Amino acid sequence: MNQQELIEKIKNELGEKIVEIKGPSARRIFLTTSTENLVNVIKKLKDCFSFHHLSTISGVDNLKEFEILYHLANNIASLTVRVSISRENPVVPTICSVIPGAILYEREIQDLLGIKVDGIPDPRPLLLPDDWPEGNYPLRKDWKYQPPEEKIPGEKK
Amino acid sequence: MKKITIPIGPQHPALKEPISLRMTIEGEVIKDADVRLGYNHRGIEKLAESKTYIQNIYLMERICGICSHSHTTCYVQAVEALCGLEVPKRGLYIRTLVSELERIHSHLLWLGVAAHEAGFDSLFMYTWRDREVVMDLLEIISGNRVHYAINTIGGVRRDISEQQKEKILEGIEFLRKRTEYYTNLGTTEPTFVARISGVGKLPKEKAIELCAVGPTLRASDVASDIRKDDPYAVYDEIPFDVCTADTCDVLGRVVVRVKELIESYKIVEFVIKNLPAGEIKIKAPRKVPEGETVSRYEAPRGENIHYVKSNGTDKPERLKVRAPTLANYPATIEMLKNGFVADIPLIFAAIDPCICCAERVVELIDVKSGRSDIMTFSEIKRKYFCEKKRETL
Amino acid sequence: MSILKSLIYLLIYPGLLFLFVYSTFCEWFDRKLYARLQNRVGPAYTGRAGILQPVADFFKLLFKEDIIPERADRVIFSSLPVVGLAIVLTAGLYLPLWNIDVSIPSYNSFQGDIIVVLYLLSLPTLIFFLAGWHSTNFFSTLGGVRVLTMLFGYEVPLFLAILSPAIVADSWRLAEIADFYQKCPFLLLFQLTGFFVAVIALQAKLERTPFDIPHAETEIVGGTFTEYSGKKLAFFRLMTDIEMVVGSGLIATVFMAGFPGNAFVSFVNFIIKTLIVISILSLIRAACSRIRIDQMVNFSWKWLTPLAVMQLFISILVKGVFWRILQ
Numbered sequence: 117m118n119q120q121e122l123i124e125k126i127k128n129e130l131g132e133k134i135v136e137i138k139g140p141s142a143r144r145i146f147l148t149t150s151t152e153n154l155v156n157v158i159k160k161l162k163d164c165f166s167f168h169h170l171s172t173i174s175g176v177d178n179l180k181e182f183e184i185l186y187h188l189a190n191n192i193a194s195l196t197v198r199v200s201i202s203r204e205n206p207v208v209p210t211i212c213s214v215i216p217g218a219i220l221y222e223r224e225i226q227d228l229l230g231i232k233v234d235g236i237p238d239p240r241p242l243l244l245p246d247d248w249p250e251g252n253y254p255l256r257k258d259w260k261y262q263p264p265e266e267k268i269p270g271e272k273k
Numbered sequence: 274m275k276k277i278t279i280p281i282g283p284q285h286p287a288l289k290e291p292i293s294l295r296m297t298i299e300g301e302v303i304k305d306a307d308v309r310l311g312y313n314h315r316g317i318e319k320l321a322e323s324k325t326y327i328q329n330i331y332l333m334e335r336i337c338g339i340c341s342h343s344h345t346t347c348y349v350q351a352v353e354a355l356c357g358l359e360v361p362k363r364g365l366y367i368r369t370l371v372s373e374l375e376r377i378h379s380h381l382l383w384l385g386v387a388a389h390e391a392g393f394d395s396l397f398m399y400t401w402r403d404r405e406v407v408m409d410l411l412e413i414i415s416g417n418r419v420h421y422a423i424n425t426i427g428g429v430r431r432d433i434s435e436q437q438k439e440k441i442l443e444g445i446e447f448l449r450k451r452t453e454y455y456t457n458l459g460t461t462e463p464t465f466v467a468r469i470s471g472v473g474k475l476p477k478e479k480a481i482e483l484c485a486v487g488p489t490l491r492a493s494d495v496a497s498d499i500r501k502d503d504p505y506a507v508y509d510e511i512p513f514d515v516c517t518a519d520t521c522d523v524l525g526r527v528v529v530r531v532k533e534l535i536e537s538y539k540i541v542e543f544v545i546k547n548l549p550a551g552e553i554k555i556k557a558p559r560k561v562p563e564g565e566t567v568s569r570y571e572a573p574r575g576e577n578i579h580y581v582k583s584n585g586t587d588k589p590e591r592l593k594v595r596a597p598t599l600a601n602y603p604a605t606i607e608m609l610k611n612g613f614v615a616d617i618p619l620i621f622a623a624i625d626p627c628i629c630c631a632e633r634v635v636e637l638i639d640v641k642s643g644r645s646d647i648m649t650f651s652e653i654k655r656k657y658f659c660e661k662k663r664e665t666l
Numbered sequence: 667m668s669i670l671k672s673l674i675y676l677l678i679y680p681g682l683l684f685l686f687v688y689s690t691f692c693e694w695f696d697r698k699l700y701a702r703l704q705n706r707v708g709p710a711y712t713g714r715a716g717i718l719q720p721v722a723d724f725f726k727l728l729f730k731e732d733i734i735p736e737r738a739d740r741v742i743f744s745s746l747p748v749v750g751l752a753i754v755l756t757a758g759l760y761l762p763l764w765n766i767d768v769s770i771p772s773y774n775s776f777q778g779d780i781i782v783v784l785y786l787l788s789l790p791t792l793i794f795f796l797a798g799w800h801s802t803n804f805f806s807t808l809g810g811v812r813v814l815t816m817l818f819g820y821e822v823p824l825f826l827a828i829l830s831p832a833i834v835a836d837s838w839r840l841a842e843i844a845d846f847y848q849k850c851p852f853l854l855l856f857q858l859t860g861f862f863v864a865v866i867a868l869q870a871k872l873e874r875t876p877f878d879i880p881h882a883e884t885e886i887v888g889g890t891f892t893e894y895s896g897k898k899l900a901f902f903r904l905m906t907d908i909e910m911v912v913g914s915g916l917i918a919t920v921f922m923a924g925f926p927g928n929a930f931v932s933f934v935n936f937i938i939k940t941l942i943v944i945s946i947l948s949l950i951r952a953a954c955s956r957i958r959i960d961q962m963v964n965f966s967w968k969w970l971t972p973l974a975v976m977q978l979f980i981s982i983l984v985k986g987v988f989w990r991i992l993q
Contacts, residue, residue, distance in 0.1 A: 277804065388955065392955045393954070395704050398704040398705060462954075462955070468958065615958045616958075
């Protein structure tokens, strides 16, 4: 089936769970949904439309809100599921129960953007060092770079 | 022997780049493995938000030495899709040519590294000698042995002349003979096969579930290749086959990569023989219109995906890169369980790790100890100075 | 006069000095051949065609910093390389060079000295294990364990293969065995299987590819030698080189009819025959990849030992058939 038919079928299957779906160019589909329906949408996509492969999870900081994009792929098109969450209380449910390979990507957005992923099996930070100060999320737009104080051992006080 | 945790890395002769694998072993059998990343951060995604689109091409190239062309092509394709540019055919053909030469180079390098990890130094020396042939060809085309810098938004920067075409065909002919010799050697030499057969098993369902990519996935009998599923450049016009193997172990991955080498030779010959005449690039606008897009590319190690979001200015709003090695880490941990300590370097080398590709996300300031502070101070000074100049708030 | 000859025998030729110099030459030969087989150049700049390269490596290591791990036993850690070197040098004294008089047993040639040489050559394995154990580093312990596991694999075929020519020659004395085969060399043809088994088992004893499992660089960082540096590492490397010379000398004595002739002719014989054995060892090293420890033990018990037992059987048959001629 081609891309247009796929979009129609997805609209029929998922109905009111999706807010918007569009196919701007060949083999690219963008789908918007909400955090409550996220896990169900991805489960349906995986089971009925064979979107087994999760390429990555991107987090975008819009200064008003966060957008989390889940890039899935099958052999017809590459589909991106978008969820928007607020900046004050960034919480999103985990999809590791549906796609176990998502664990490293979820750890990454937790680490760098400060988004809390509910129910993640392994909540350790992925990339930042162990003594990184709490609350300091480098990939946010309002993060200012502060160089650490230079300490030369044995200098005059 | 009771359970002991041993560290492989960050410094270890089996690893070419720093990564920390903590193995819990009992005797010579691995019971559990844990991977810790972050030793090779350079802050590329954050840095890309403060540089223009053209400057970002050079930044993307330096993500990795061996897969430099993959990252630039993927990025440039995304930006061209946002601007709505149609690259001329000759430019696309030259891009494909360099992609395939890079794939040949990467697979020959990998064969040597895998042989060295197994202790088979003779194969290592032979394949690296042949790799010099490919690097000379790339130097003829682009002027550099690594970091070819041949892409620009809207096409390629250099053209190919008739003599260069002949030299490329000669080189490919030589390499084809040598590759047949290596196929024989790699699959029939008894000590080598005993080392790599049955090692690092990854069953088909697990490979799909853990979202593995590239030859690691194709060796588990899944025919998934971005060049066929989501064709970019001119791959929809070139006839080639997707190479799979069904043994699901390191031997399968060797076989897949060697078959891919042979397919790449065919593709290069097709491209050279059918190179159309015409322009090699078209002019691209400085400010990219608002929008977002996803671009995928089949790097030698697997699927490379770039997500670009633009906001109408000449700097990107968000650039997200996911290199193929990062996708293979969960699969590696699965493969390491119930293996032998002696197989650790082979299993890890079989996914073709390119660790500097996999870690670029955010600026890592090393606040750990006095010594590292002083070492990176000049870097910190430079980054602070750079960042301050380009702050957009 | 005999005391002078004994002193020269012990210290100069074929004792200390000769073994030192010749082992560096053999290491150069091995490295050059290995490199040429891999389409490389090998050592090329130090001395003519790189012949002084092993000497340069030895002296470089002597000048490096010597570090002893904190929890290691200083006395044993430091004395192991020296003890190992002494053991292999002693083993080298029993090879029948330079006019060993077959009718008079002496301090370096007596009944049973083949057993002494084999025993002395298996002590370095214990030294490696102790070196790995006393380094108190996990990788070294693993290397030491692998060394002993390999010992269970190759020791039996090596012993059986080397003792079968002795059975035909009806003596346990190296000089007499060499003398016997110099008189009727056609009997050597029956020992061909034993020759190949002994060469492969010697490759395992010397811990060279495909059997360099105990100090596999890409797996356990350096195995038993991880914590050794400076002078101690220099002595260990010299010890492995001399072990290679003595091992190939032993195989040349037993399987290639020794070194006949007066002092000069036996010297030339020794060089040619040991170089032949070392070329075979280098060839095996260039053509194979490293195997795992369980595969190695499998291989030696399924293939090497039965071949060695078969060789023993053939020797007994030969002795029975040719009894009249030998009498």
